[in-house]
Structure formats: C-alpha cells, structure tokens
Amino acid sequence: MEPLRFTIPEMLSLIGVFQCVYILVYVIFRAGNAARVALPLVYFLVLGSAFFLDFARSYIGELTPYYDLLRWGAWFYGPPLSVLVIIQIAQISKLPSLSDCAVLLLIPVALGFSFFMAGQAKECAVLIECPTLWEWLDITGLIAGAASLLVIWTHRGMFAELQKQKAGKERYWLILSMVLVNIFFLAAMGLRFGGDHLDEGAGIVRTLIGLSFIYLVTTSLFRIYPQALAITVVKKKDENPSSGDQVLADRITSLLDLDKVYHENTYSRSDLARELGVPEATVTRVIGTFFNKSFPQLLNERRIEDAKRLLLETDANIKTVSQEVGFNSLPSFNRVFKELTGKSPSEYRKNMIK
Numbered sequence: 598m599e600p601l602r603f604t605i606p607e608m609l610s611l612i613g614v615f616q617c618v619y620i621l622v623y624v625i626f627r628a629g630n631a632a633r634v635a636l637p638l639v640y641f642l643v644l645g646s647a648f649f650l651d652f653a654r655s656y657i658g659e660l661t662p663y664y665d666l667l668r669w670g671a672w673f674y675g676p677p678l679s680v681l682v683i684i685q686i687a688q689i690s691k692l693p694s695l696s697d698c699a700v701l702l703l704i705p706v707a708l709g710f711s712f713f714m715a716g717q718a719k720e721c722a723v724l725i726e727c728p729t730l731w732e733w734l735d736i737t738g739l740i741a742g743a744a745s746l747l748v749i750w751t752h753r754g755m756f757a758e759l760q761k762q763k764a765g766k767e768r769y770w771l772i773l774s775m776v777l778v779n780i781f782f783l784a785a786m787g788l789r790f791g792g793d794h795l796d797e798g799a800g801i802v803r804t805l806i807g808l809s810f811i812y813l814v815t816t817s818l819f820r821i822y823p824q825a826l827a828i829t830v831v832k833k834k835d836e837n838p839s840s841g842d843q844v845l846a847d848r849i850t851s852l853l854d855l856d857k858v859y860h861e862n863t864y865s866r867s868d869l870a871r872e873l874g875v876p877e878a879t880v881t882r883v884i885g886t887f888f889n890k891s892f893p894q895l896l897n898e899r900r901i902e903d904a905k906r907l908l909l910e911t912d913a914n915i916k917t918v919s920q921e922v923g924f925n926s927l928p929s930f931n932r933v934f935k936e937l938t939g940k941s942p943s944e945y946r947k948n949m950i951k
Contacts, residue, residue, distance in 0.1 A: 609804045610652035616811045617645030636685055636692070640678040644807060647671035651804065662725050669734055670704060672786075672803065676742035676779045677701050679810075680749060683772050687755050700745045707737035735786065742783045749776060774813055782806045845873055845880075846887035859896040860903075862925035866892045900924060901937045908946040915942045 603611065620641045624634050650668040658664045677700045684693045711733035712724060721727035749756075756772060785802040852858045852872065861868075869892070870877045881892065888895055900922040907918045919930035919942075934942050 606801050606804060607652050607655070609801065609808065610648045613648030613804060613807055613811065614645055614652060616808070617641045617648060620811065621645065636678070636682050640675075640682055643671055643674050643678060644810075647675070648804070648807065651800065665731075666725065666734075669738065670708070673707070673738040673742060674701075674704050675782065675807075677703055677745040679775055679779055680745045683749060683775055684752060686768050686772055687752065697748060700748050703741035703745055704738075707741040708734070711737050739783055739786055742779070742786075746776065746779055746783075771813065775810070778806060778810045778813065842883050842886065845875065845883045848873060849880075849883065849887075853895070853899055857899075857903075859899050860921070860923045862920070862923045864896070864923070896923070897933050898937065901934055904930070904934065904942065905938070905945065908942060909949055918942065 621638060624638055624641075647668065650664070650671055654664065654668070661667075680700055681693045681697060684697055685691075711730060714733045715721050715724055715727050715730035718727065718729045721729055724730055756769065782803060785806060788802065849869070852869070858864050858869070858872075866877050866880055870880045873880065884890060884892055884895055890898070903922045904918050907913060907921060908915075911918075913921070915930075916927050919927050922930075924930035924933070931941060934940075934945070938945055940948065
C-alpha cells in the first residue's frame with residue numbers, strides 16, 4: 598500500500614479545513630447568544646467547505662459532474678457572507694437588516710445569468726462541461742463579489758463613527774483588514790483570466806488569502822465577540838451531599854456556563870426545575886448547598902460578569918447591554934451592577950477604558 602502524498606495546494610487546503618473546524622467548535626461551545634454568532638458560524642462553515650472541496654477534488658471530484666460548481670459557489674459566497682459579518686462587527690449588538698442580507702442573492706443571480714448566457718452558445722451541448730459556462734461563472738462571480746463589497750459603502754457613516762469611539766478602533770481596523778482581504782481574493786480570482794498557466798497559481802493565492810482571513814479571526818475576531826465565562830468548579834459543603842445532588846449541580850453549571858440560560862430575562866426557578874426534571878425545592882437546596890447562593894444571586898452574578906465584558910469590549914449603550922445579559926429593566930440592572938461592583942455601569946466603563 599503506497600503512502601498518501603499530498604501536493605502543496607492540497608496541504609494548504611487541508612490546513613484551512615482544520616482551522617475552520619477549530620473555529621466552528623470554539624464558537625459553538627463558547628458562544629452565549631446563538632443568534633449573534635450565527636453569521637460567523639455560517640461563514641466558516643462555507644469557507645471550510647471551500648477548503649475541503651479544493652483538497653478533495655483529485656480524490657472525489659469524479660463523483661458528480663457538479664463538483665466544480667459546488668467549489669465555485671463555496672468560494673464566491675465568501676465575499677457576500679463576509680460583508681454581513683463586517684456589518685455585524687460594526688453594530689455588535691444588532692444583526693444585519695433584511696435589506697443587507699439581500700446581498701446573498703447576488704450569487705444565485707450570477708449563477709442563473711451564467712447558465713443563461715452559456716445556453717445561447719451553439720457549441721455548448723452539455724452546459725456543465727462547456728468552457729463558455731465557466732468563463733461566464735468567473736466573470737459573474739467577480740462582479741457579484743465586487744457588488745457585495747459596495748454594500749459596505751452604504752454603511753460608511755457607521756464605520757466613520759466607529760473609528761471615533763474609544764473602544765471601537767480595534768473593530769474598525771479589523772473591518773478594514775477584512776475588506777482588504779476580500780479585495781485581494783477577488784484580485785486572485787481575476788488571475789484566472791490570464792490563461793491556464795495562471796489558473797493553478799490563482800488557486801494557491803486564493804487558498805493563502807483564505808488562511809490569512811482565518812489568522813485575522815483567531816487574533817482579532819475572538820476579542821470582538823464577547824467570550825463565555827470560564828467554567829467554574831462548583832463548591833461543595835462538608836456535609837457530603839448525595840451523588841444525585843452532585844449530578845444536578847453539574848447540570849446547573851452546564852446550563853449557566855455553556856447555555857447561558859440567564860440571558861433570558863424571564864428565566865425563573867421553575868424554568869430551571871422543569872429543565873432538570875425536579876421540584877423547585879430541590880433546585881433551591883442544590884443551589885444553596887453547592888453554590889452557597891440564592892437562585893437570583895446565582896443568575897445576577899453571571900449577568901454582571903457578562904455585562905462588564907460587554908461594557909469594555911463593545912460600544913453598545915447601557916440599556917442594550919442590560920438587555921443582552923438578561924435584565925428586564927434598566928433600573929434593576931443599574932442597582933445590581935452597583936451592588937456587585939461598587940460602581941454604576943457608566944462609571945465602570947469610563948474608569949476601565951481609561
């Protein structure tokens with residue numbers, strides 16, 4: 598049996614696959630608000646698919662005649678998706694609007710137009726194998742990518758304000774870097790028009806640009822999206838509680854530290870008891886025994902820790918922060934924050950940023 602041997606482009610693509618899988622696992626297990634990380638998850642799922650399709654082409658490319666079409670879609674969906682990620686980074690507390698999400702329609706439009714134009718060519722008996730189709734796909738893909746980047750121009754006022762904010766400069770430079778990476782990607786894809794001798798080089802450059810984007814993410818994006826709290830080890834009292842209570846305490850820890858159930862402002866003791874399948878009195882006893890706190894104290898402490906991180910890492914206003922971490926009113930958030938930190942939220946942000 599001959600050992601596996603990979604080419605340099607295949608090795609680079611495989612590195613990209615592993616990096617994307619790492620990011621996906623990291624975000625899934627560390628994200629507090631699923632809606633807020635949905636776009637990054639989709640983006641890196643698509644980017645990882647593009648790397649994998651490049652890597653596996655010589656091994657499974659013959660399984661379907663549409664293999665190269667899938668590769669085309671995975672790579673050219675990158676710019677529209679990254680535009681939405683950029684917009685979300687700029688307005689960290691909100692998702693892109695529906696009108697912004699319309700940028701995703703550019704790729705299906707490019708695909709349909711390419712098939713239509715190739716269908717007009719008499720030499721194209723089988724469209725998917727027609728060179729004219731692939732020429733049109735390259736052209737329309739580049740146009741769709743460039744048009745998606747123009748959407749960022751419509752938000753230039755928001756980006757200008759971001760640069761002026763004390764805690765927004767890191768996000769501004771990350772956004773600028775992401776825009777440049779997309780421009781370089783489109784330029785690399787444009788090399789394909791230089792002839793077959795440049796086609797392979799364009800693929801390598803495209804892969805390297807994808808890896809550089811992953812580098813940006815691992816060095817900057819994880820500091821923009823607030824991290825989850827570290828999983829804490831629950832404390833036990835000396836009365837040697839039962840193993841059943843220990844299991845319940847571990848499940849409570851998981852619900853708090855991983856699922857972040859306390860971000861729901863209506864989450865109550867009865868909700869927790871229902872998820873655990875035990876009476877409320879049992880929940881109260883386990884929390885008192887293992888955490889040495891009451892149920893409201895347990896939730897509020899975690900809410901305030903997340904709020905402190907949001908206050909420092911984003912420019913969201915105080916009311917938005919209070920809603921994000923699970924408080925149902927601004928006065929109660931201000932009161933609890935001052936009780937636990939000794940400062941109001943605005944004082945805390947001002948002093949810590951200084």
